[in-house]
Amino acid sequence: MAISYQLKRADFIFKNENDWEDVLSKSIKRTPSELINELISSELKGRGGAGFPTGLKWKLTAEVPNVTKYVICNADEGEPGTFKDREILSMVPFKVLTAMAICGHVIGAKEGYIYLRGEYFFLQPELKKAIKEFEYYCKEIKLDFTIRIFMGSGAYICGEETALFESMEGKRGEPRNKPPFPSDSGYMGKPTVINNVETLAHTYTIFKYGAKRFYDLGVQYSRGSKLFSVSGDSPKPGIYELELGMSLTDFIEEFGDGDTKAVQVGGASGFLVPRKRFAETAIGFQGKLVGISLPTGGSMMLFNSSRSMFNVLDNYLEFFREESCGQCTPCRVGCQQLLKGIKAVKRGEKNARYLDKLLRLTETMKLTAKCGLGQSVANSFSSIVENFREEMIY
Amino acid sequence: MTKKIKISINGIFVEVEEGTTILDAARKAGVIIPTLCYHKDLCIAGNCRVCVVEVAGQKRLAAACATPCEEEMEIYTNSLNVLHSRKQIIELLLSEHNADCTSCFKNGNCELQKLASDYKILKQDFIRLVPFKNYSIDKYSPSIIKDDSKCIRCQRCVRTCAELQGINALTVAYKGDQMKITTFFEKPINDVVCSTCGQCINHCPTGALVEKNYIEKVWDAITDKSKHVIVQTAPAVRIGLGEELGFPVGERVTGKMVAALKRLGFDAVMDTDFTADLTIMEEGTELLQRLKGVLVDHNPEVKLPMATSCSPGWIKYIEHIFPDFLNHLSTCKSPQQMFGALAKTYYAKARNLAPENIVSVSIMPCTAKKFEAARPEMHDSGYRDVDYVLTTRELAIMIKQAGIDFMKLEDAHFDRLMGESTGAAVIFGATGGVMEAALRTVYELVTGREVPFKNLDITPVRGMEGVREATIKIENPLEEWAFLDGIELKCAVAHGLVNAKKVMDSIRTGQSDYHFVEIMACPGGCLGGGGQPIPTSLEIRRKRAEAIYAEDAGMPLRKSHQNPEIIKIYTDFLGQPMSEKSHHLLHTHYTARERF
Numbered sequence: 001m002a003i004s005y006q007l008k009r010a011d012f013i014f015k016n017e018n019d020w021e022d023v024l025s026k027s028i029k030r031t032p033s034e035l036i037n038e039l040i041s042s043e044l045k046g047r048g049g050a051g052f053p054t055g056l057k058w059k060l061t062a063e064v065p066n067v068t069k070y071v072i073c074n075a076d077e078g079e080p081g082t083f084k085d086r087e088i089l090s091m092v093p094f095k096v097l098t099a100m101a102i103c104g105h106v107i108g109a110k111e112g113y114i115y116l117r118g119e120y121f122f123l124q125p126e127l128k129k130a131i132k133e134f135e136y137y138c139k140e141i142k143l144d145f146t147i148r149i150f151m152g153s154g155a156y157i158c159g160e161e162t163a164l165f166e167s168m169e170g171k172r173g174e175p176r177n178k179p180p181f182p183s184d185s186g187y188m189g190k191p192t193v194i195n196n197v198e199t200l201a202h203t204y205t206i207f208k209y210g211a212k213r214f215y216d217l218g219v220q221y222s223r224g225s226k227l228f229s230v231s232g233d234s235p236k237p238g239i240y241e242l243e244l245g246m247s248l249t250d251f252i253e254e255f256g257d258g259d260t261k262a263v264q265v266g267g268a269s270g271f272l273v274p275r276k277r278f279a280e281t282a283i284g285f286q287g288k289l290v291g292i293s294l295p296t297g298g299s300m301m302l303f304n305s306s307r308s309m310f311n312v313l314d315n316y317l318e319f320f321r322e323e324s325c326g327q328c329t330p331c332r333v334g335c336q337q338l339l340k341g342i343k344a345v346k347r348g349e350k351n352a353r354y355l356d357k358l359l360r361l362t363e364t365m366k367l368t369a370k371c372g373l374g375q376s377v378a379n380s381f382s383s384i385v386e387n388f389r390e391e392m393i394y
Numbered sequence: 395m396t397k398k399i400k401i402s403i404n405g406i407f408v409e410v411e412e413g414t415t416i417l418d419a420a421r422k423a424g425v426i427i428p429t430l431c432y433h434k435d436l437c438i439a440g441n442c443r444v445c446v447v448e449v450a451g452q453k454r455l456a457a458a459c460a461t462p463c464e465e466e467m468e469i470y471t472n473s474l475n476v477l478h479s480r481k482q483i484i485e486l487l488l489s490e491h492n493a494d495c496t497s498c499f500k501n502g503n504c505e506l507q508k509l510a511s512d513y514k515i516l517k518q519d520f521i522r523l524v525p526f527k528n529y530s531i532d533k534y535s536p537s538i539i540k541d542d543s544k545c546i547r548c549q550r551c552v553r554t555c556a557e558l559q560g561i562n563a564l565t566v567a568y569k570g571d572q573m574k575i576t577t578f579f580e581k582p583i584n585d586v587v588c589s590t591c592g593q594c595i596n597h598c599p600t601g602a603l604v605e606k607n608y609i610e611k612v613w614d615a616i617t618d619k620s621k622h623v624i625v626q627t628a629p630a631v632r633i634g635l636g637e638e639l640g641f642p643v644g645e646r647v648t649g650k651m652v653a654a655l656k657r658l659g660f661d662a663v664m665d666t667d668f669t670a671d672l673t674i675m676e677e678g679t680e681l682l683q684r685l686k687g688v689l690v691d692h693n694p695e696v697k698l699p700m701a702t703s704c705s706p707g708w709i710k711y712i713e714h715i716f717p718d719f720l721n722h723l724s725t726c727k728s729p730q731q732m733f734g735a736l737a738k739t740y741y742a743k744a745r746n747l748a749p750e751n752i753v754s755v756s757i758m759p760c761t762a763k764k765f766e767a768a769r770p771e772m773h774d775s776g777y778r779d780v781d782y783v784l785t786t787r788e789l790a791i792m793i794k795q796a797g798i799d800f801m802k803l804e805d806a807h808f809d810r811l812m813g814e815s816t817g818a819a820v821i822f823g824a825t826g827g828v829m830e831a832a833l834r835t836v837y838e839l840v841t842g843r844e845v846p847f848k849n850l851d852i853t854p855v856r857g858m859e860g861v862r863e864a865t866i867k868i869e870n871p872l873e874e875w876a877f878l879d880g881i882e883l884k885c886a887v888a889h890g891l892v893n894a895k896k897v898m899d900s901i902r903t904g905q906s907d908y909h910f911v912e913i914m915a916c917p918g919g920c921l922g923g924g925g926q927p928i929p930t931s932l933e934i935r936r937k938r939a940e941a942i943y944a945e946d947a948g949m950p951l952r953k954s955h956q957n958p959e960i961i962k963i964y965t966d967f968l969g970q971p972m973s974e975k976s977h978h979l980l981h982t983h984y985t986a987r988e989r990f
Contacts, residue, residue: 011623155569172566326547326566326573327441330479333486333523338573340521343452350521351890364482367455367475368443375454 006249008243010217010225012205013095013198014087020094022102025141027207032106037080039203042211048074048159048196049266049297050372051285054203057193062107064191069109071100072168072187072194076152076159079267080319081299084227084239084253089116089123091202093130099200101138101145103193103206106138106248112147113187115164118154156323160322160371161186161194162327162393174325175371193261198227198298204213219245223286232264232302233257242283248278251300259304262387267299268316269376309388316380317342324373330365330373330392337361339380341390352393355385395670398989400465412722416447416458416469427471428480428509430487430599431548432459434558435917440789442548443483444509448473455479465580478615484509489520491600492529492543499539504847515985520905524569535584536606536768537592537761537924545575545602551594558917560892561711563588576601577840578990585599587714589891591707591915592761592785592924598787605761605925608782611833615753623753624662625655626743626812629670630759630823630920631786633941638790639800645938646945649805654793655757662741665808666756667815669729670822670831672963676980677726677828678836681910682875683931686792690877694764697722697907699886699901706766707915707924709984711891712753716898716987726979730756730763731772731820734779735979735986736812740967744811749775755782759823759923762915764961774979785925814959817850817946824942825889825919826855826862829912833885834953840868840875850952855877856943858918858936860893861886863908889922894931 017125027035039055046052061069073096077085088096100112111134116123131147138145152158158167162176165187186192195203206214214224222244231237234255242251246373262274264284270292273281303312317339326332336353341358344350362378369375385392397412401419408423415438420427431442440460442484447458452469463469470476488510495501495882506898547566547694552575554563563586567576577586595603615623635643655663680700687696701708712719727735733756756763760783766772767780784792793800808814818834821827830852837845845852845866851990853982866883868875886908888897894913900906916923921942950959968975 032608095713153763174566177457179462209496209889320570322572324570324573326569326571327439327549329441329443329483329546330484332547332571332573333490336523337489337520339488340523340526341657344521354519360478361482363487366477368446370440370443370457 005315007246010241013201017354020098022167023208024098027102030104035106038211042214047198061191061193068190069107070187070192071103071109071112073114075197078156078159081231081301088342095204096200096212099203104145110144114149118152123280156260157325174327219241228300230255230300233304234302248281261305262303264301265294266296272381274387309391313384320377328370330369334365399465401463403469414463416461419463433550436553444707447471448476477930487546490523492524498601498663499604505599518804532582534582537764539604539606544600554593554597558890560895585733589711590762590765596930600795605785612782621753622661625660625755627667627757629820631757633938634786634926638772641932643943646941650803653803653806662809664812665815665820666729668812669732671727671954671957671960674831674835675971677724678832699911702912705915707762707914714988720984727982729880732980735774738775740779753781757784759786759920759926815954816957817949820945823920825914825940826887829855829887835955840871842872855887861888884908886911890917
């Protein structure tokens with residue numbers, strides 16, 4: 001089924017309106033349940049890639065009575081091909097800080113943390129300045145909310161929310177067993193809202209303009225706009241805010257170099273879409289209206305016909321082999337086997353049918369890995385191997 | 395009252411308390427789910443993924459050990475997805491594991507081997523990863539061998555070292571394919587804070603952590619005609635050995651064990667229990683001297699509380715972690731080392747043997763004893779006091795190697811001179827036992843009366859609670875001990891080093907004012923030692939403790955000072971407790987060690 005949604009640009013996130021004080025002071029005069037309802041009716045879903053409804057997340061955390069709670073901004077932007085959060089934090093930090101404070105007001109938290117990716121160390125001085133100014137204003141309006149920066153140390157896995165908590169608690173960054181979920185037991189075992197930088201920036205838009213402005217963008221199940229980090233074989237790589245629900249055909253028309261062979265949607269843990277599937281693929285969360293719908297943290301990597309898909313997969317698997325935390329068997333050993341396996345097939349040491357065994361392995365990893373990392377290795381592996389099998393073998 | 399919820403497992407309906415894990419619920423329903431990283435003694439890790447099950451309505455499989463049951467949950471433990479995935483996970487583990495089973499010390503008692511056998515992993519076509527890794531074997535410690543190639547990264551050792559012992563000598567380092575279990579800066583185990591207690595060995599499912607074994611050396615000694623090989627057996631060995639040789643947990647096999655040792659060819663089979671009684675005489679006297687030093691002489695050099703020194707894991711721990719408290723330790727050697735020093739002096743003289751021809755072997759429930767025997771200060775006889783230390787497990791291996799049908803053995807008795815013991819010595823094998831034995835003797839020494847407990851059972855110091863306290867009031871003492879009249883002797887017992895730390899911290903901060911503390915490095919005391927049969931769990935340790943106390947209750951003599959051979963050794967050789975000769979042979983000093 002071809003998709004008729006056109007590529008539509010939006011401009012909310014980076015529009016610097018310099019009115020955060022106004023948004024903050026007005027928002028905290030509203031009741032938590034009002035704000036939650038606003039968020040829920042906007043149908044905003046998490047922009048980190050998993051797409052959990054943000055309003056529900058805040059609601060669940062708000063419902064836990066009488067304990068210390070935390071707001072955490074996940075700025076451990078580590079997915080290969082994603083670089084939008086860095087821009088948000090350097091261009092419009094106040095939107096994020098404001099959203100964190102509003103979240104604190106909604107759930108009853110007095111402390112917020114920004115978990116900043118180790119490689120984004122250079123953002124720290126400006127961000128600290130912004131926080132200082134922000135906290136000064138909070139005091140002025142008698143809002144008890146502080147924000148601290150916690151520097152990550154460069155592990156991809158620490159972007160996984162529970163591994164992030166472990167890291168903040170001074171432990172080894174390894175994902176926890178779920179349940180319990182962060183809304184019950186997050187940082188320091190306390191109820192915690194953890195949101196991606198972009199998600200928080202969108203809540204700012206929603207609280208400022210109302211849910212409807214946001215809801216009117218996008219398509220059913222995938223409302224609003226989203227930042228896309230475009231990279232690879234594109235004449236205009238960069239960050240673009242687009243409405244959700246666009247078809248890949250339209251996207252490639254705009255960003256491709258005329259020779260696009262495939263697009264990797266969602267980074268190393270996302271899916272590869274070959275040209276023959278562009279028309280039936282839309283970017284957004286799973287829904288019934290569109291054909292294949294791919295959720296994403298916003299990474300769009302374009303590959304043209306000069307690229308070897310084997311090398312692409314090899315690169316992703318090398319990444320996962322190194323970035324798996326190593327605690328659970330399917331992920332730790334599975335990644336090694338996948339990497340060694342495709343090389344063995346390429347060298348002719350293993351029969352081409354071995355790829356089927358590896359595909360079965362990714363199925364096991366998807367079913368049994370402890371966290372999203374191990375579960376999502378299957379995405380890129382199976383979509384690349386299934387669509388470019390001959391490139392894996394010859 | 396916790397809420398009850400109804401679930402179904404493979405169509406079997408069960409009612410469980412809210413919060414019960416799927417694994418526990420399944421066990422209740424009679425459904426066995428395989429596990430690897432799960433251990434009853436430890437917190438849930440959920441990292442091996444062998445226990446995955448299918449929950450109706452969920453996209454992914456759930457780890458049974460880590461997932462709590464929810465109302466109306468429909469669980470399937472043998473669905474196609476589960477079977478495929480479980481088998482593949484075992485295959486993955488095997489591909490990363492040095493599965494050279496026939497040359498592995500744990501061959502036959504390996505949980506991974508059992509899984510591979512149960513699931514018949516016959517075609518292993520994943521690429522063998524072992525050759526690609528720079529695995530190393532750490533064999534520098536006299537107690538523990540760590541072979542990374544056999545590690546499956548279940549982190550049971552890491553959790554053991556952290557949760558049971560509070561040491562964190564073993565931790566996880568690196569990530570991804572490089573992730574491994576290692577020590578501080580990857581130093582050899584012998585060079586880090588490790589207490590050598592061996593609990594990691596007891597909790598390791600594979601052969602990645604095993605004791606350094608001295609079986610061949612002992613065989614060489616036994617078969618060497620020029621050597622007189624004597625052996626001592628620790629209290630906890632007699633209640634653990636049976637488990638390795640086909641008896642149920644908690645079976646007492648003292649007589650059979652002695653018979654087996656004689657059949658193995660040891661020239662004399664004697665008992666560490668004898669020196670346990672001797673320890674009580676020395677340590678009890680030392681306690682009284684310390685009480686006098688503090689209460690009467692107000693000597694600031696004399697420290698209270700006095701802490702027991704029988705557990706070499708505890709000794710190494712305190713040397714590392716509380717080096718400023720070493721003068722609280724009793725100067726008494728452990729029973730093993732007292733025996734060793736006497737074997738090549740008292741025993742040699744009595745039997746007219748040249749000490750250099752004596753090989754002294756000990757059978758211990760412990761791996762730290764191997765380290766202790768190798769300490770440079772343990773040469774007071776002029777020779778190495780204890781030559782070889784074998785664990786309970788190693789002895790069982792020797793018995794099997796020798797083709798001894800253990801079940802059919804007639805009971806035999808320990809040899810004389812250092813083979814007689816009392817019930818007070820047997821209970822050294824259980825947490826609280828040294829305390830109880832000491833109190834039985836000290837109270838009687840001071841008051842001339844038996845301890846005021848029914849059947850001499852000082853129940854407040856028994857049990858499996860991590861820290862236990864007891865107070866005994868001394869009334870109407872003999873004239874010599876008049877200064878103790880009305881004193882409430884405050885005692886504490888701790889087992890597992892995480893509990894030792896609690897007691898030591900409370901002593902350091904002055905929150906407690908104990909006179910006497912007993913500390914055992916291992917959970918349950920020696921009966922749960924690092925050299926005891928695998929597996930271990932609280933239930934198993936409880937049963938072993940029952941066996942220990944039953945052994946005590948069945949002994950004709952229950953107080954150390956009644957032991958006729960003890961009376962004899964003081965008359966013939968040592969003079970009196972804390973005499974000069976005692977000091978030379980039976981007492982020692984300690985070394986402050988660094989944490990890093």
